[in-house]
Amino acid sequence: MTSTGAPTAGATLRLLDKADKEIVKLDRAIVGAVYKFQHEFRKNPELPSFDLKPLKGHERLWSARVNREYRALLLRLDGNDWLLVSVKHRGHVHRNLDRLAYGINHITGAIEYVDLQVVEDGVLGPEAGTVPDAGTSVPEAAPDVPLFAEYTAKQLAALGVAEPLIPIVLKLTTDDELLGLAEYAPRHTGEVLLRLRDGVPYQQVMEEVTAPVAVTAEEAPESARGEDWQAAADRSQAVVITDDESLRSIIEEGDFGRWKVFLHPTQERLVGRTYSGPARVGGGPGTGKTIVALHRVKHLVDQLPPGHNKPVLFTTFNKNLAADLRSRLLSLGGPQTLARVDILHVDQLATRVVSEADPGNAKRRIDDTQALREWRQLLVESGESRWDAEFLSDEWNQVILGQAVASRADYFRARRAGRGRSVTRPDRAEIWQLAERFTQRLDVKGLETHRQVAERAAQLEMARRHKIEERRRQEEERGGPGNIHAESGTGAWLRYRYRHIVVDEAQDLGAAHWKMLRAMVPREANDLFLVGDTHQRIYDNQVTLGSLGINIRGRSAKLTLSYRTTREILGTAIGILEGTDYDDLDGSTDDLVGYRSVLHGGRPSLRSADSWDKELDLVSEQVQAWCDVPRESVAVCVPTNEKADEVVARLGRRGIMATKITADGARGAEGVHVGTMYRFKGLEYRCMIIAGISEGLVPRSAVDTWERTDRLRHRRELQRARSLLFVAATRARDALTISWNGEPSRFLRPLGAKGH
Numbered sequence: 001m002t003s004t005g006a007p008t009a010g011a012t013l014r015l016l017d018k019a020d021k022e023i024v025k026l027d028r029a030i031v032g033a034v035y036k037f038q039h040e041f042r043k044n045p046e047l048p049s050f051d052l053k054p055l056k057g058h059e060r061l062w063s064a065r066v067n068r069e070y071r072a073l074l075l076r077l078d079g080n081d082w083l084l085v086s087v088k089h090r091g092h093v094h095r096n097l098d099r100l101a102y103g104i105n106h107i108t109g110a111i112e113y114v115d116l117q118v119v120e121d122g123v124l125g126p127e128a129g130t131v132p133d134a135g136t137s138v139p140e141a142a143p144d145v146p147l148f149a150e151y152t153a154k155q156l157a158a159l160g161v162a163e164p165l166i167p168i169v170l171k172l173t174t175d176d177e178l179l180g181l182a183e184y185a186p187r188h189t190g191e192v193l194l195r196l197r198d199g200v201p202y203q204q205v206m207e208e209v210t211a212p213v214a215v216t217a218e219e220a221p222e223s224a225r226g227e228d229w230q231a232a233a234d235r236s237q238a239v240v241i242t243d244d245e246s247l248r249s250i251i252e253e254g255d256f257g258r259w260k261v262f263l264h265p266t267q268e269r270l271v272g273r274t275y276s277g278p279a280r281v282g283g284g285p286g287t288g289k290t291i292v293a294l295h296r297v298k299h300l301v302d303q304l305p306p307g308h309n310k311p312v313l314f315t316t317f318n319k320n321l322a323a324d325l326r327s328r329l330l331s332l333g334g335p336q337t338l339a340r341v342d343i344l345h346v347d348q349l350a351t352r353v354v355s356e357a358d359p360g361n362a363k364r365r366i367d368d369t370q371a372l373r374e375w376r377q378l379l380v381e382s383g384e385s386r387w388d389a390e391f392l393s394d395e396w397n398q399v400i401l402g403q404a405v406a407s408r409a410d411y412f413r414a415r416r417a418g419r420g421r422s423v424t425r426p427d428r429a430e431i432w433q434l435a436e437r438f439t440q441r442l443d444v445k446g447l448e449t450h451r452q453v454a455e456r457a458a459q460l461e462m463a464r465r466h467k468i469e470e471r472r473r474q475e476e477e478r479g480g481p482g483n484i485h486a487e488s489g490t491g492a493w494l495r496y497r498y499r500h501i502v503v504d505e506a507q508d509l510g511a512a513h514w515k516m517l518r519a520m521v522p523r524e525a526n527d528l529f530l531v532g533d534t535h536q537r538i539y540d541n542q543v544t545l546g547s548l549g550i551n552i553r554g555r556s557a558k559l560t561l562s563y564r565t566t567r568e569i570l571g572t573a574i575g576i577l578e579g580t581d582y583d584d585l586d587g588s589t590d591d592l593v594g595y596r597s598v599l600h601g602g603r604p605s606l607r608s609a610d611s612w613d614k615e616l617d618l619v620s621e622q623v624q625a626w627c628d629v630p631r632e633s634v635a636v637c638v639p640t641n642e643k644a645d646e647v648v649a650r651l652g653r654r655g656i657m658a659t660k661i662t663a664d665g666a667r668g669a670e671g672v673h674v675g676t677m678y679r680f681k682g683l684e685y686r687c688m689i690i691a692g693i694s695e696g697l698v699p700r701s702a703v704d705t706w707e708r709t710d711r712l713r714h715r716r717e718l719q720r721a722r723s724l725l726f727v728a729a730t731r732a733r734d735a736l737t738i739s740w741n742g743e744p745s746r747f748l749r750p751l752g753a754k755g756h
Contacts, residue, residue: 011045011080013038014111017187017262020250023087026070031251033067039244045080048304055097060229061085063093065609075102075113077229083238084111104229105186109215110236111229112162112186119168123180145171147197148754162189165525169193172280175596177385179567182600187237188265189211190598194561198594212269232511237262249331258331259291270557271295278528278545280506280585280627284595286564286572289531290682293504296529298333300500301340303619309501310342313520317508317539319345320665320683325504337716342498346513347450353516357460363448368393368539371449373701378438387434388705391421396435400510408432421710427524449528453513460498461519468494497523505682506532508584510541534564534582534590537728538678540716544587552586564590564684566601569736573729578750580719604736606730606753608744612643612692613739616650619691622737623656623672626687631657633686635673639697649672677724680731686730690725695743698725722747727755 003170016730023034023392041064045052048065050342055073062073062082071093074088085102094280096280099117104110148156153166161169165185170179177195182190188209194590231724241247250257263271270281270292283289297314304311314329316322322345330338344352355361366374374388376553405411412425423431442448471494497520503509509517521527528550562570574592584590605622609615627635636647636658644660649673651658659666661675673685700720706714725747729736744753 011082013042013241014077014081014233014238015074015084015247015250016083016111016699018184019087020247020262021087026087029054030067030070030087033070033250034245038071038241038247039080042231044727045082055100057097057568058100059707061102062494065090065641067573073100074109075229078232081230081233083233083236084241085112089665091186097486103164103600104232105160105162105188107158107160107210107215108188108213108235109232110186110188110213111232111238112164112189112236114162114186115163115166119165119181119184120182123168123177124171134622146170147172147174147178148193151196151202155651158210158639159192159202159206160188160214161192162186165189165550176196176567179596179598180600182561183343184741192559194594195598197275198560209265210342213265223386223563229250233245236621236735262290262535262705263291263295264561266557266559267292267295271299275526275529275555277523277555278530278550278552279557280530280532280545281557281559282533282550282584282590283559284533284562284570285536285727286597287559287560287595288563288685289533290328292501292505292559293529294326294328296333296339297329297341297502300502301333301337302528304340304499308339310340312341313349313498313517313519314341314502314504315346315349315502316504316608317346318681319348320588320663321345322348322543323504324682326518346517347454347510350450350454350513350516350559354453354462356458359400363446365450366447366660367450368397371451374441374445374447375438376667377432379439382434382437386436387431391708392431392438394713395431396438397451398511400435401451404459420637422712430635451510451512454510454516458512458519459517461516463521464494464623465496465522468496468736470732475503496520500526501528503528503530504532506530506537507534508539508541510539511543511548512544514543514550520628523539523679532584532585533598535577535679535723537582537591537723537726538707538720540679540720542716543585545585546587556584556586558594560596560597563599564733565597565730566599566734567597568601569729570595571733572604572736572738572751574727575635575723575750576726576729576747580715580722588715594640596689601734604738606748606751607739608753608755609739612646615739616646618739619647620650620654620656620690622689623651624654626735629687631672632670633669633732634689635675635680635685635687636689637675637677637680637731638690638692641676644674644676677728680728684731684733686733687735688728689737689739691739692730692741693738693745693748694726694740695745698745698747 023031026034040047041050045064047230052062052064053060056404060076062074062076064074066072069086071090072084073088073093075083075085077083095238096117097113100113101112101116102111105112119429153170156166156169157163162185165181168181172181175197178193185193192205192209195209196202236701239246239250250261260585267288281289293314293404294475297312300312310453313493314325316325321341326338326343329341351365372389372393375393377385379385379389399405399416400411401412403414405414408429412428416423499521500520501516501517517528530552565573574595577592582590605620609618623634623636638644639648657671658674661670661673661679663679668675699718703717703721704715706717725745729738738748738753740748740753743755
């Protein structure tokens with residue numbers, strides 16, 4: 001024992017961020033032993049079976065037996081307050097004890113633990129710093145310039161970079177080394193270094209990254225001097241293990257389990273910030289945008305006064321994602337958070353609004369695909385050949401519905417910016433006549449499109465907002481409230497539906513959705529919070545938020561670090577986007593500059609076959625090769641429903657259970673997941689096959705027919721097809737295979753794909 005005193009029965013056990021990532025890599029039996037260890041240790045750390053003792057030369061760092069082969073390393077904070085920092089094989093515990101560095105960061109006031117030997121071996125390589133034997137011939141090479149050569153150790157320390165790591169930081173010469181270091185380093189250190197590497201000026205990093213988390217001597221004098229370890233633990237990326245399930249959820253729920261507890265500092269600031277108006281968070285796949293949205297919802301609920309109403313709306317673009325958000329929010333915040341939140345997808349929300357105003361409406365809702373079929377049938381029946389169904393459908397959705405055009409005269413005046421193909425006044429007269437016939441056709445059949453419902457809902461909510469604002473104006477003129485039931489047809493309180501709205505997958509909402517949402521919440525602080533990535537837009541809903549009354553200028557942020565996809569898979573996915581530009585939802589362009597991953601893995605496999613039948617064999621063989629991966633963690637993505645059925649059948653003949661993903665999710669709980677690209681939005685898998693990526697299928701050959709008649713439409717359709725393939729590729733976490741038969745898709749050419 002040391003001067004810190006002997007432990008007594010009962011203990012507080014905390015888990016340091018990144019210790020869980022080390023634990024999850026261990027064999028399942030050892031992870032099970034860790035669960036048992038923490039359970040028993042919290043009850044009584046004095047048990048002789050733990051063999052608890054300080055490591056030689058260390059006052060605060062102790063080791064305890066997990067099982068016969070592994071030991072836990074723990075920092076003793078005070079009394080019976082312990083911090084689990086690592087689990088090592090017993091043969092490695094006593095090696096390089098002088099390379100185990102820990103302390104309280106004098107800038108952030110948080111506890112940091114680093115195994116310098118592991119970092120150097122993993123980042124710079126075991127040969128780093130060695131000197132060749134005398135007489136060994138070494139070829140001359142241009143010396144690599146260190147990435148952070150322009151900064152001194154003192155400057156890096158002032159930003160809060162972990163001081164034991166600074167000598168290693170100053171040796172880094174490649175981005176791969178930097179990303180490797182970010183995997184081992186405390187999160188604040190990783191963020192500072194990545195921002196500097198992205199070219200952000202030193203002072204800006206100080207103001208945006210370090211200052212918000214810096215602790216002053218006045219705020220916590222003992223912690224700032226490195227004396228109060230318990231206070232430092234409260235400022236650290238650590239969680240107290242209160243029961244067996246708290247650790248199990250962190251380990252077994254993957255990234256979401258970790259993110260329930262260990263938010264990145266950048267994410268944490270976005271979650272807790274007060275915004276003067278609408279705010280947007282962008283970023284590539286796997287950067288934690290949805291996690292930020294979930295934590296933001298919980299944060300907003302935590303600020304609410306007591307009550308039983310639901311003043312927070314959490315919405316997204318389809319029912320599968322809405323169901324996933326509900327289960328995740330329940331896991332994150334419990335029933336008490338869920339009880340204050342409305343979770344609906346936007347079409348469900350629009351239907352609710354319209355049903356309230358027209359409860360007798362019994363029309364059946366149809367999607368864009370079904371509506372397009374109705375347009376085609378109308379043109380066939382009328383013998384109209386001048387206009388194609390796709391053009392008329394878009395004109396109806398984007399101009400007539402999108403601008404709430406109610407008459408022929410209004411349509412003549414309507415703006416058609418961004419529609420590509422120009423139309424004359426006589427053309428507009430013909431189009432309007434066809435649109436009227438189409439609307440009548442739907443009425444007769446008892447049908448209406450989701451877009452029609454969304455536009456009606458938007459108009460109803462805008463009228464509601466106008467009444468609220470008019471009443472407020474009248475009250476201000478009278479100097480006080482009047483009849484609270486006035487102007488309310490139902491006698492209900494006339495008020496905004498929500499106080500806060502959080503939107504996930506914002507890039508896929510249409511103009512009518514945004515008009516509806518804008519009208520549902522007052523223009524106040526923290527009114528709208530949007531997360532999304534236009535590179536992942538899979539529907540043709542391009543909008544400019546500013547024109548719809550949602551001004552996000554000056555309140556936009558971007559997440560750039562992917563925690564899901566390896567940098568090798570990421571490189572392939574970004575290659576798919578080569579040669580096209582994307583908007584930022586507000587009239588400017590968006591990009592993936594600085595988007596990177598801290599994870600390493602194997603290079604994606606590109607495979608060709610001379611027929612679809614042979615390609616199905618490749619798919620089956622690849623799934624069988626991943627025999628050590630649970631079937632539910634493997635997915636096969638294809639361009640069409642027909643091909644999805646054929647993959648399921650072929651895998652079945654090979655004795656491999658497979659289940660098709662439909663609009664309602666996976667049909668079964670077990671087996672390889674198979675579906676079209678649209679179905680994989682928001683999902684992730686350890687191993688992914690994207691098959692059938694042949695020219696003519698991705699993009700569809702019909703897309704090129706618009707190159708002559710409607711160049712803008714042609715560009716948008718190509719962009720959407722790219723985005724679908726990009727989304728599919730970034731669902732893979734560890735391994736990705738892309739295959740085709742015949743001629744590969746043009747989107748694969750930047751990756752070096754060639755015909756069979």
